[in-house]
Amino acid sequence: MAKNIQAIRGMNDVLPAQSPVWQYLEGTVKDVLAGYGYDEIRMPILEQTALFKRSIGEVTDIVEKEMYTFEDRNGDSLTLRPEGTASCVRACEEHGLLYNQTQRLWYTGPMFRHERPQKGRYRQFFQIGVETFGMATPDIDAEVILMTARLWQFLGLSDSVTLQLNTLGSNEARARYRDALVEFLSERKDQLDEDSLRRLETNPLRVLDSKDPQTQAVLVGAPELHDYLDDESREHFATLRDILDSAGVKYEINQRLVRGLDYYCKTVFEWVTDKLGAQGTVCAGGRYDGLVEQLGGKPTPAVGFAMGVERLILLLETLELIPAEVLQTIDVYVCGVGVGADKAALLLSDRIRGEHPWLRVQTHCGGGSFKSQMKKADKSGAHFALLLGESEIADGNVTVKDMRGGADQQTLAQADVSAWLAEHVN
Ligand code: ATP
Numbered sequence: 552m553a554k555n556i557q558a559i560r561g562m563n564d565v566l567p568a569q570s571p572v573w574q575y576l577e578g579t580v581k582d583v584l585a586g587y588g589y590d591e592i593r594m595p596i597l598e599q600t601a602l603f604k605r606s607i608g609e610v611t612d613i614v615e616k617e618m619y620t621f622e623d624r625n626g627d628s629l630t631l632r633p634e635g636t637a638s639c640v641r642a643c644e645e646h647g648l649l650y651n652q653t654q655r656l657w658y659t660g661p662m663f664r665h666e667r668p669q670k671g672r673y674r675q676f677f678q679i680g681v682e683t684f685g686m687a688t689p690d691i692d693a694e695v696i697l698m699t700a701r702l703w704q705f706l707g708l709s710d711s712v713t714l715q716l717n718t719l720g721s722n723e724a725r726a727r728y729r730d731a732l733v734e735f736l737s738e739r740k741d742q743l744d745e746d747s748l749r750r751l752e753t754n755p756l757r758v759l760d761s762k763d764p765q766t767q768a769v770l771v772g773a774p775e776l777h778d779y780l781d782d783e784s785r786e787h788f789a790t791l792r793d794i795l796d797s798a799g800v801k802y803e804i805n806q807r808l809v810r811g812l813d814y815y816c817k818t819v820f821e822w823v824t825d826k827l828g829a830q831g832t833v834c835a836g837g838r839y840d841g842l843v844e845q846l847g848g849k850p851t852p853a854v855g856f857a858m859g860v861e862r863l864i865l866l867l868e869t870l871e872l873i874p875a876e877v878l879q880t881i882d883v884y885v886c887g888v889g890v891g892a893d894k895a896a897l898l899l900s901d902r903i904r905g906e907h908p909w910l911r912v913q914t915h916c917g918g919g920s921f922k923s924q925m926k927k928a929d930k931s932g933a934h935f936a937l938l939l940g941e942s943e944i945a946d947g948n949v950t951v952k953d954m955r956g957g958a959d960q961q962t963l964a965q966a967d968v969s970a971w972l973a974e975h976v977n
């Protein structure tokens with residue numbers, strides 16, 4: 552017998568039973584985004600490798616060890632996108648969406664990173680991302696954060712996530728801080744973990760991100776980023792905080808929050824939960840005013856974030872926050888038993904759909920006894936089953952059964968059943 556071929560490790564199938572949850576989350580996000588006037592953009596999942604190297608930074612986890620990079624048949628180096636920001640900037644630049652205008656954009660789709668698969672961490676995972684361009688003032692930083700807070704409210708997650716907030720300052724301020732940090736850490740090299748030692752040479756701010764307890768202990772006495780901030784960044788941050796305070800959005804200032812990508816400046820933020828173990832960040836973003844220029848465009852202020860869809864779904868499931876109606880995908884199940892019943896069931900179903908297109912009607916196909924069809928009707932989760940036997944067909948009637956047991960079985964004229972269902976399906 553031939554051996555089964557299995558999916559690639561860390562790349563998941565979303566099975567039919569899970570799809571409604573995905574649709575619920577995506578639908579809710581889309582509603583919130585629409586409420587703020589954001590437009591969708593769709594980018595390819597393959598890009599030239601150079602795009603990610605230049606934007607994310609050569610010395611980052613993503614570029615150093617996580618990208619799916621390969622040569623295509625022409626010998627070009629291509630990479631499956633590990634995130635969406637770089638592609639979005641490329642697309643906007645390429646199509647002239649950036650200058651003398653502002654953009655508020657969102658996208659969703661799979662991202663690819665060769666990480667060690669575990670709960671909440673996969674090799675193909677989905678993000679919903681938001682990018683804004685052309686707005687330098689802190690109001691837009693505040694808007695994107697308020698928008699995420701609104702989403703948590705819609706999803707019932709407000710009490711389960713907390714906002715971590717930081718400012719990285721201007722590039723110059725960060726460079727001054729970097730020097731001070733390097734000086735401090737260089738005197739304590741013997742206490743640093745291996746990764747941090749390497750980072751110290753290549754990307755010292757990332758040491759702040761280390762999960763190693765001994766390195767974290769060393770960092771307690773390290774110089775603080777906020778002592779090195781430039782006035783403009785300080786003011787930008789103060790305004791952002793004032794808006795968040797006035798809007799009642801709570802946050803924690805976390806000076807160690809530096810994010811894993813090189814392109815951020817000024818505002819950075821993460822929404823984290825303590826309900827998912829180590830993979831606690833469900834949404835992360837910030838300002839990246841330098842990125843467009845770094846990719847060959849003209850200086851363009853930008854703010855964005857990305858949410859991890861799988862992590863949000865895990866969180867909704869863990870907290871049992873998925874509304875019951877989300878999992879109910881059928882309203883009416885139509886059964887037919889006897890001569891001519893298959894055809895009659897299909898025609899009646901279609902008539903109902905024609906008269907009330909919002910009703911979700913599934914027709915039983917494939918024959919079988921009355922009992923087996925009723926089992927299927929029950930399993931479908933439908934509110935009502937419609938039964939067509941030979942006598943109903945002869946009389947132009949249909950029998951309606953309330954699968955939730957609320958009402959007695961009754962027989963209606965087929966001509967009346969759509970209106971009856973429209974009234975009784977909730
Ligand atoms: P982490 O610190 O968890 O590795 P990150 O800083 O690499 O996250 P970003 O690049 O900022 O993550 O991506 C934004 C969001 O995408 C994360 O907050 C998370 O919710 C999600 N995410 C990132 N990597 C993965 C992954 N491998 N599997 C599932 N979700 C992921």
Ligand code: MG
Binds near residue numbers: 612811
């Ligand atoms: Mg990561």
